[in-house]
Amino acid sequence: MDEPPFNNRVIDRFIVAGESSNINMVIIINKIDLDDMNKMDTWINLYDNIGYNVIKTSTLNSTGLPELASLLKNKTNIFWGQSGVGKSSLLNKIYPHLNLETSPISNSTFKGVHTTVTSKLFEVETDTFLIDTPGIREIDPFGIKKEDLSHYFIEFKAYAAECKFSTCTHHHEPDCKVRRAVEQSKISKERYDSYLRLLETIEEDIIF
Ligand SMILES: Nc1nc2c(ncn2[C@@H]2O[C@H](COP(=O)(O)OP(=O)(O)O)[C@@H](O)[C@H]2O)c(=O)[nH]1
Ligand SMILES: [Mg+2]
Ligand SMILES: [Zn+2]
Known part of the structure; x- marks a missing residue:
């Protein structure tokens, strides 16, 4: 199966959107189970050195899930990222009762199937809210000079x-x-x- 490739330009666009909206950001590198050569470390160090909180996760072997769960608590959280990176899977792992639809990467288009079509807000515990979004590939820097x-x-x-x-x-x-x-x-x-x-x-x- 072809995975959506890591794309630093997409991350940088999300960062601009987040910074310009004053959103506290965490960069989640999911599917870390696939990175047996630690190829992601260079990128992780880059964003870490800038001062961003970068966490590695895997829904297969549960890497990073307790840390992610504690970061979500008592906040309103929005999950941004390309389709197929595992946003819905991560949320399901931490809050199984959500039972969000997930979908394998489509082989024919090399892109994740857009299973999540609308953004939904869930209150998963008192004062903890989650917004799962469909895969957004592009965010335009609207309103920025x-x-x-x-x-x-x-x-x-x-x-x-x-x-x-x-x-x-x-x-x-x-x-x-x-x-x-x-x-x-x-x-x-x-x-x-x-x-x-x-x-x-x-x-x-x-x-x-
Ligand atoms: N290898 C691996 N696959 C994952 C992981 N998390 C999710 N997936 C798979 O990636 C695909 C897309 O997941 P999904 O949660 O629908 O992605 P979303 O579009 O970002 O919500 C599914 O086939 C998942 O089983 C992970 O940590 N490791
Ligand atoms: Mg999804
Ligand atoms: Zn200058």
């Missing part, structure tokens, strides 16, 4: 504050400290590439 995008790449902040222009988009402007930090490997190239791709999708002429 070009010059503000870097605020949501939180490790850019300290450098961005020192750029020559306060409206620097860290793309072409002279004396840009973010670009210099990328050159010096203080900011990861992957994160900067994600940033540039998102920057491209923001229309110049949106009036807020």
Whole structure:
């Protein structure tokens, strides 16, 4: 079966959406049972170094499930991620009475079948709420100005504050400290590439 590949650009889009909405985020790397070569460690370290809470989980061997369960408690939680990564399976494991529909990855399309078609809010215990979402692949940075995008790449902040222009988009402007930090490997190239791709999708002429 073909699994949805790990996609850091999708994660970075979710992070921008979360940061711009002031949502507390946890990055869950599920299906860790498939990573017998620990190939995910590089990515886990990258996000961990930025300051995000990254947890490894598996619904097959229960890795990380107690930790995830304790993070969910007394909060309203929304599960974001591509279709087929195991969101509904994780929720079922922790709260079996939910009995959410899950589905194997479809071989013909190489994509998860969109079993969950609407987002639903469940109160699983007093004061603990869960929202399971259908697989969202793309989140557009709606309502974000070009010059503000870097605020949501939180490790850019300290450098961005020192750029020559306060409206620097860290793309072409002279004396840009973010670009210099990328050159010096203080900011990861992957994160900067994600940033540039998102920057491209923001229309110049949106009036807020
Ligand atoms: N190997 C492995 N497969 C998993 C794991 N969690 C879920 N799956 C499988 O991944 C597929 C998609 O799961 P589902 O929960 O429907 O994903 P969702 O679309 O994100 O809700 C199903 O076939 C699950 O059995 C896991 O930890 N390891
Ligand atoms: Mg689902
Ligand atoms: Zn700059």
